[in-house]
Each structure stands twice: as structure tokens, then as C-alpha cells.
Amino acid sequence: xxxxTYTNIETPKLSSPxxxxxxxxxxxxxxxxxxxxxLTMDGEHVVDSEQTVGYIHRAFEKIAEQRTWYQITPLTxxxxxxxxxxxxxxxxxxxxxxxxxxxxxxxxxxxxxxxELSRIADHLICNSVIGVDAGALxxxxxxxxxxxxxxxxxxxxxxxxLTTNIGRIGGFDSDFKPSTIDKxxxxxxxxxxxxxxxxxxxxxNRIFMDRTIGVGGISGERALAYGFTGPNLRAxxxxxxxxxxxxxxxxxxxxxxxxxxTQGDTYDRFCxxxxxxxxxxxxxxxxxxxxxxxxxxxxxxxxxxxxKEEVYGKMEALIWHFKVVMGEVNxxxxxxxTSVEGGNGELGFYIVSDGGRTPYRxxxxxxxxxxxxxxxxxxxxxxxxxxxxxLSSMNVIAGELDA
Amino acid sequence: xxxxxxKIELIVEKISSEFGAAIIANCINSDMATFTVDSKSxxxxxxxxxxxxxxxxLTDLCGIHYPNEExxxxxxxxxxxxxxxxxxxxxxxxxxxxxxxxxxxxLFPTSNWMERETFDFYGxxxxxxxxxxxxxxxxxxxxxPMRKEYPLEDPTRHDKDDRFxxx
Numbered sequence: 001x002x003x004x005t006y007t008n009i010e011t012p013k014l015s016s017p018x019x020x021x022x023x024x025x026x027x028x029x030x031x032x033x034x035x036x037x038x039l040t041m042d043g044e045h046v047v048d049s050e051q052t053v054g055y056i057h058r059a060f061e062k063i064a065e066q067r068t069w070y071q072i073t074p075l076t077x078x079x080x081x082x083x084x085x086x087x088x089x090x091x092x093x094x095x096x097x098x099x100x101x102x103x104x105x106x107x108x109x110x111x112x113x114x115x116e117l118s119r120i121a122d123h124l125i126c127n128s129v130i131g132v133d134a135g136a137l138x139x140x141x142x143x144x145x146x147x148x149x150x151x152x153x154x155x156x157x158x159x160x161x162l163t164t165n166i167g168r169i170g171g172f173d174s175d176f177k178p179s180t181i182d183k184x185x186x187x188x189x190x191x192x193x194x195x196x197x198x199x200x201x202x203x204x205n206r207i208f209m210d211r212t213i214g215v216g217g218i219s220g221e222r223a224l225a226y227g228f229t230g231p232n233l234r235a236x237x238x239x240x241x242x243x244x245x246x247x248x249x250x251x252x253x254x255x256x257x258x259x260x261x262t263q264g265d266t267y268d269r270f271c272x273x274x275x276x277x278x279x280x281x282x283x284x285x286x287x288x289x290x291x292x293x294x295x296x297x298x299x300x301x302x303x304x305x306x307x308k309e310e311v312y313g314k315m316e317a318l319i320w321h322f323k324v325v326m327g328e329v330n331x332x333x334x335x336x337x338t339s340v341e342g343g344n345g346e347l348g349f350y351i352v353s354d355g356g357r358t359p360y361r362x363x364x365x366x367x368x369x370x371x372x373x374x375x376x377x378x379x380x381x382x383x384x385x386x387x388x389x390x391l392s393s394m395n396v397i398a399g400e401l402d403a
Numbered sequence: 404x405x406x407x408x409x410k411i412e413l414i415v416e417k418i419s420s421e422f423g424a425a426i427i428a429n430c431i432n433s434d435m436a437t438f439t440v441d442s443k444s445x446x447x448x449x450x451x452x453x454x455x456x457x458x459x460x461l462t463d464l465c466g467i468h469y470p471n472e473e474x475x476x477x478x479x480x481x482x483x484x485x486x487x488x489x490x491x492x493x494x495x496x497x498x499x500x501x502x503x504x505x506x507x508x509x510l511f512p513t514s515n516w517m518e519r520e521t522f523d524f525y526g527x528x529x530x531x532x533x534x535x536x537x538x539x540x541x542x543x544x545x546x547x548p549m550r551k552e553y554p555l556e557d558p559t560r561h562d563k564d565d566r567f568x569x570x
Contacts (some may be wrong), residue, residue, distance in 0.1 A: 054539035061524075062548060064412070066555045097434070224460055224485075227513030238485075245488055336434045337481055337492065348463055350479065363465040365481075373516045402539060 002358035019047060022384075026055050030388045032129055033398035037304055037375075037387075044383050047378040053369075057402040058309040064362040068327030069095050069303070070237055072362065077163035079151045079366060084164045085114045085154065092169045093248055094349035097336050099303055106294035107171045108250035109287045113184065114157065114166060115249070115340075116280040116287075120191075121150045123231070123273040123280075126395040130339035131202050133389045139201045148192050149187050151278035156180040171297025172305040181288070188285055195277060203274065209267060216378045216390030217265035226374040229367050230345030231272045232394055236264030242277030242341040249340075253290070254283045268394040273395075302329040327357030344368050344395040366403060368396045408490055411436045414456060422448055435481075437492040442504045445495045449480065453510055458482040458491060461507070464517035465524035470551045475499045476527055480507070497527065504531040524549035 025036040034054040060075045067075075076087035089111050096103065099284070124147055128140035151161040157180055158166040158173075202208045218228070220236040233240055241258045243251040257276035261268030297304050301320045310317035323329050333355045339348035345367025352361040370395065378394075379387040411431050418438065419426055425444035430437045440448050452458040463481040474496035482491045497504055506529035507514040518529045519538040526547035529535060537544065546553065 054541075057539040059548065062555055185455075225512045227461060227511070240485060245485075334433065335437075335492075337490070338434075340461075346462070348481070350463060350465060350481070352467065361467050363463070363479075369516065369520075370513055371515070398435040 018042070024384075024387070026052070031134065032392055033396065033401075035391070035396065035398065036400075039384070039387070041384065044385075046382055046384060046387050049379060049387075051372070051375065053372070054061050054402050056398055060403050061362055062365065065360070067356055068325075068357050069331075069359070070305075070324065072359070073169070074163065074165045076364075077165055078399050079364060079403065080122070080347070080368070081162060082125050082397055083118040085118040085164065085166045086122075086340060086342050087347060088164060088166050089115055089249070090338075090342065090347050091349055092167055093340065094336065094338045094351055095169045095303070097338050098332060098334065098351055098353055099300070100270055100332065101170060101298055101300050101303065102261045103171060103249075103298055104294050105250055105253075105292045107296065107298070109291050110172060110176060110296065111167065111249045112251065112254070113284050114154075116283045117150050117153060117184070117187075119343055120280050120340075121147050123277050126321050126344075126392070127202075127270055127273050128198070129268065129392045130212070130389060131208070133392045134208050136202065136205075136208065139198050142201075143194060143198050146160050146187075146191055149183075149191075153180060153183050153187065156183060168297060168304065170300055171295070173297075173305075175296040184284065184288065188281060188288075188399045192281065195274075196282075199274060203271070211386075211389060212267035212270060212393070213265060214240070214263070215266045215382065215386045216393060217263055218374060218378055219264060222374070222377070223264060223371075226377075227370040228345070228374070229371070230342065230395075231269055231276060232264075232345065232371055234258065235261035235268035235272045237262050242339050242346050246339065248338070256280075256283050260403050266389055269393045269395075329357075331357070337363065342367060345371065345402075364403060366385065366400045367395070368400050369403070372396050372401055410487060414491070417456065418448065418451070420451070421451060431435070433492075435490040435492050437494065439494045439496070441492040442495045442497050445478075445493065446505045446507060446510070447482075448493065449507055449510055452482055452491065452493075456484065457486055458484045458489075460485055461511040461513055461517075464507070464521065465512050466527055466549065467552050468525060472496070473498070476502050476525055478504065478521060478527060502527045503530055504528075505530050508511070508532055523547070526550070 020041045022039045022041050024039055025031050026034050034055040038050045039046050040048040064072045064075060073088050073091055076091045077084040079087050124143050128143050131139040143193060143238045154164050155161050158164050161167035220238045223233050223236045237260050239258045239260050245257060256279040259272050261272050305324050306320050332355050333353055335352040337348060337350045338347045347367060348365030350363040351359050354360040379390055415429055422444055425441045426438055427441060428439040454562040460483040462483045464481050467477040467479055467516060469475050476499050477494055477496045480493040508517060516538060518532055521527050522535060523540050526546055
């Protein structure tokens, strides 16, 4: 112990034996999911952190090796369950790429509408939870109603709200109903006002800014080294967005900007997500306005289930139905990697096919599994309460983390 | 598209001249250029790609198992060059009797957990890794579950038996 010459008070050094070990999690209400961090604390300051993950590992990659192609979509629901439709559609795009199927503009635009709606739902949860961790519960409860409205739209389209299994490989099982379009238009009309109010509540709120600016920051260089993607990377100033860089599902048709931050801290991550929601609204409006006419699914019998009335009445359709359900279609041999811009980063699908009825190997590139390992570096030296707010601003979803 | 192809051919040429025999195979007809690299040279190849050819981002790293091959366990790397927007796939294979290969954590800190995941599911040990232990499964698990010798479904089930479908 060194003595402070001025006051004669002992100053604790970093190698002090007075560290305490604190178990944050696995189930703690402040971590919003099952994350365990064994923290070494010096008073209120975090000295080190050891992460334990895998509490809700469900072996999706192993299960996928025993399932035919269309049976894997429900597994992807359970990765990032805040934006299941992006996972579903990303997986469907991957299988279409393997089969060499291209979809029509109408299918692409329908998918874009759904993906952007779920991006809004995802960002809305993340940003409002940052508010909750800073002590502002009101915004969270207020925007929850809008998330419900988005889930109502999903329910109209596919019958489910959270784990959606939306769409099919090759398009959709049915067209958008006129009432669905009405619901989306109502949402587009009402949501900007709510989002603006939510922004007014937090964006220039002195308390919120003091709690988030300079907290949990990371440089662009370190973020790239740690494999950051999505809003977390863009908050550091790197404008990497899969929608623009490797455009899929006709994203190149739409006019939108990629918001970026500068500091890579919690406040920047909040701002980037906030700006992305406005951009998503723009994209949805453009997609609805320019939605072309056409079929809602491709005409490729190898991957699309025939209509029920045909299955019951026609031999050919019955044969194809059986083949698709049992996985007895000719699958191309090969390997592909494709990725989509998920709610929290680049969601990749690496498929190896040996021509069998199931994938030989299916690997999910789960963005938050990859960037969550930077968490100890981001919270070191900060306060415990800052560690909590950093975790929620990173949008780590336990389901995706543990696969 | 043509421009991309030229870039890929240039990369193939550069890597082949730099590493010669260490490049076991290459394929540019797939969705991205794919190289199979000798496991001893893999880190040197990744370092060359990162420092000379600008592949600054490790997108993905995962394991794969081909039980009928001599070198049956594989690791697949996906690299991404942000400036040129080129993606590249590297594969390397090791024997199941001695599944060790060097770690990429010194080049890409992000490979830390991905290598642990590969170890967890395939049993490939990465030499020089700072914390080589299981990540998603429990520590006392005594097998590597993603290897092909562990079938998932009940072996008494016959409704999906390949014999009934002429395979």
C-alpha cells in the first residue's frame, strides 16, 4: 500500500487484494437474457470480466443436419427472436442461392417490407431497453404498443407473432391481404409521431446523455478486429451495411442512407439505431409504392409446395408435394455463403450440400456471438451500472448467442 | 462481374506464386474463390491475405467433418476485403487422430470464440490459443457432438431410411 502524502489515506493499487468477485447473471433482470459475467470489482469499478455463454444452446446446427430444407426455417426463428422474419428470409435466400433460383421483384419487395418492419421492431426493443437501464421506463412501455402493431402485421401474414416462420423458400405461402396492406399503411402513418416522441424523451435528455456518452466505447479498428457488424460497427464510423455492400432482395432499388456514428459508444449506438428506423420507414414506403404485380412465389416445383387444392385433385401436384415434404428433390451439390443485414449485424448462412435431402453442414454466422467477446474490453475500468447499459446497447440476444 | 473475375484471378495468381505447394486446390467457379490450404501454412496465407491483399475482416470460421476422407476434420474461414468488396473462402484439413492447427487469434481477435466453438463441436485444438476450452457445451462433455459419428435421430426410425428411396 502506498500512502498518499497529502492526506495520509491509503490509496488502493490495481494489484490490491481487496477485489471482490461478483456474479452478474446468469439470470438477472438487468441483463435481459441469460448471460453470466463473473466480474472482478474494485469497489464500483469493473476490473475484469469472464463471460460464460451457452446456457440456452439448442444444437440447431446438428438438428439442421437431420432436417429437409423447408423444416429448418423454424429453427432460424429462434436465433434472434426479436427479428425472426429477417432470419427466416435470410435462410430462404441462402437456400434459393443454393438451388440457383431467382425471385421476382414482387417477392423481393414483399420481403423488404417484412424485413424492414422487423428491423424497426428489433431496434425499438433495443433502444427502449437502453432507456430502461438508464432509469426511463416510460419510453419502453410507450413504444411497446408499436411493436405490438408490427406483430399484428406479421400475424396477418403468417399467423404467428414472435417465432414467425414467415414466407417459404421461393417466396410466400400466400399474398398480402388488402387488410395487411391497410395495417402497414396505418403503421406508416402513426409510427413517425410515436418515434418522434420517443426521441424527444431520450435523444437530447441531459440525464440520458450523461449516462451514455463515452460509455462502453470501442474504436473502429478494434471493432473490425473483433468482427463487429451492424449498428454496433456503424456507430464506430465504419459504414459497412450488407444491404448496400452485397445487395440482396433488390435492396439496390431503394433510396436510403447508412447512418454512422463517430465514437462507437452507447450513445452513438442508440443514435444509429434511431436513424436506421427512420430509414426503414422510408424503405417500406418506397416498397409499398412501387410494389410490382405478379406471383407471390416462384414456379419451381422442387422447392415450392403446390397449392392444397391441386394436391388433392392432381397426380403431378401430389407427387411434388410428397417429394418436397420427404426431401426427395434433386439438391445441387455445392457450398454457398450468403448473408443478410440482421437486426444486430451480418447474419450469415454457410451451407454445404452433398446432394442429400438435408444440408451436409449448415453454419449460422451469428453476429452477436462474434461481437459479444469484445464486451470485457468495453466495460473494463468503468462502473458496474455502465456495464449494464453497455450490454443492452450492444443488442446481444441470448438465443442468437447460444444458437 | 467481369471486373470481379479479374480480381479473383489476380488473387489466385498471387497466392499460388507466393505459397506454391501449400495451396492444395483452388476453385473460382463457386460463389466465391475457394482455396484449400495445407494446415501448416494456413496462418501464413491468412497473414499474407490480410497484410498484402487487404482482406481485413474475418467474417466466419467454422468446422466441418468428412468421415470418409483421410484428413477428415476441416476448418473453413471466410475472409472479406471491405475496400474491394471481395470475399474469399479458405479451407484446411487435419487428421482426426491429431486434430491440431495454429490459431488465428493473433491476426484476428474475433477468431477467439469461433475457434473455441470449433473445438467444442469438432475437437480441433488450436495451438497458441489463449483460452482453449469448451464454450457452448458443458465442460465435462466427453465427446465432440458435431462429428458425423453421432447421429441425431433415433436409429430405430425407418421412415426416412435411404434404402426405401433407392439411395
